Amino acid sequence: MDVENGHNLGPPTNDVKKPFLIGVAGGTASGKSTVCKKIMMELGQADMDHTKRQVVTISQDSFYRELTAAEEAKAFHGLYNFDHPDAFNEQLIYETLEAILKGFKVEIPGYDYKTNSLDHKNKITIYPADVVLFEGILVFYFPKIRDLFHMKLFVDTDSDTRLARRVPRDINERGRDLDTVLTQYMTYVKPAFEEFCSPTKKFADVIIPRGADNTVAIDLIVQHIRDLLNNRSRKGSSSNIQLAMSNESGDSYQAIRRFSTLCKELTIQSNVFFEKNKNLTQH
Numbered sequence: 001m002d003v004e005n006g007h008n009l010g011p012p013t014n015d016v017k018k019p020f021l022i023g024v025a026g027g028t029a030s031g032k033s034t035v036c037k038k039i040m041m042e043l044g045q046a047d048m049d050h051t052k053r054q055v056v057t058i059s060q061d062s063f064y065r066e067l068t069a070a071e072e073a074k075a076f077h078g079l080y081n082f083d084h085p086d087a088f089n090e091q092l093i094y095e096t097l098e099a100i101l102k103g104f105k106v107e108i109p110g111y112d113y114k115t116n117s118l119d120h121k122n123k124i125t126i127y128p129a130d131v132v133l134f135e136g137i138l139v140f141y142f143p144k145i146r147d148l149f150h151m152k153l154f155v156d157t158d159s160d161t162r163l164a165r166r167v168p169r170d171i172n173e174r175g176r177d178l179d180t181v182l183t184q185y186m187t188y189v190k191p192a193f194e195e196f197c198s199p200t201k202k203f204a205d206v207i208i209p210r211g212a213d214n215t216v217a218i219d220l221i222v223q224h225i226r227d228l229l230n231n232r233s234r235k236g237s238s239s240n241i242q243l244a245m246s247n248e249s250g251d252s253y254q255a256i257r258r259f260s261t262l263c264k265e266l267t268i269q270s271n272v273f274f275e276k277n278k279n280l281t282q283h
């Protein structure tokens with residue numbers, strides 16, 4: 001298979017790992033990376049040698065398009081729209097995820113927010129894993145990509161909290177100044193969230209209100225992943241997850257259905273509870 005920019009590093013080895021692919025979407029600074037980190041930590045994967053990890057996280061930011069010199073100059077002043085779907089290389093995301101799903105090892109660039117550019121010097125090698133988390137603001141936007149996910153999570157944190165987190169993060173970690181952060185937020189980030197990101201919440205199997213603070217939802221997701229991993233090691237072959245999923249009577253398929261239903265119920269119940277008790281939150 002031919003992946004642009006040589007990202008595909010060749011055919012799978014004998015022990016083919018065809019991963020369970022989880023999409024993690026949500027607005028900027030909603031806690032997508034923190035949720036993924038928590039999942040990895042609870043599964044004891046975070047500090048593990050990355051060649052041996054069973055669970056890996058990939059960021060959609062590694063798939064931004066390269067900017068022209070004129071776009072770079074705009075980006076420096078917060079005047080480039082990084083929140084529009086056109087800012088991403090959709091085809092490369094698709095081809096890379098397809099390669100991962102086939103059990104290929106792939107290489108992707110890092111991302112340097114200080115220079116608004118892909119970091120080809122610090123490439124990240126994604127070794128075949130059992131579970132792959134793919135997180136980003138628009139991971140459910142493109143239908144072809146959306147259809148690749150076995151499970152879709154949406155991290156739902158309110159806009160005030162997200163802005164309050166984004167401002168210090170962009171200043172302290174991404175080398176911005178306050179004016180640039182607010183200009184970019186008001187001009188592009190907020191309108192694009194409403195137009196492109198927020199509508200994709202309806203595609204989620206599980207909505208995680210309050211992001212990483214929602215330990216109940218995270219524990220359920222972690223338990224589900226543990227079940228998948230145990231199931232896989234019990235059956236001895238990593239490709240069994242795929243087989244079980246394509247066969248509606250398989251253990252994994254049933255576990256996913258139970259999990260999905262349970263989480264939907266939890267989400268609905270908590271929304272109904274807060275809707276009915278709006279006045280309680282004022283105390």
Ligand SMILES: Nc1ncnc2c1ncn2[C@@H]1O[C@H](COP(=O)(O)OP(=O)(O)O)[C@@H](O)[C@H]1O
Pocket residue numbers: 026027028029030031032033034035165166169210211212213
């Ligand atoms: N539950 C939380 N409580 C406090 N701060 C948080 C929480 N979740 C995330 N943050 C902080 O908010 C910022 C954005 O979180 P991050 O996980 O990077 O969001 P995203 O990946 O959605 O952009 C980071 O600085 C992170 O440390």
Ligand SMILES: O=c1ccn([C@@H]2O[C@H](COP(=O)(O)O)[C@@H](O)[C@H]2O)c(=O)[nH]1
Pocket residue numbers: 027028029032061064082083112113115116117136137189
């Ligand atoms: O060069 C860049 C690239 C992206 N951004 C902003 O980042 C967020 C997406 O990352 P999150 O971690 O989900 O916040 C997006 O809203 C872009 O506006 C950037 O500012 N500069």
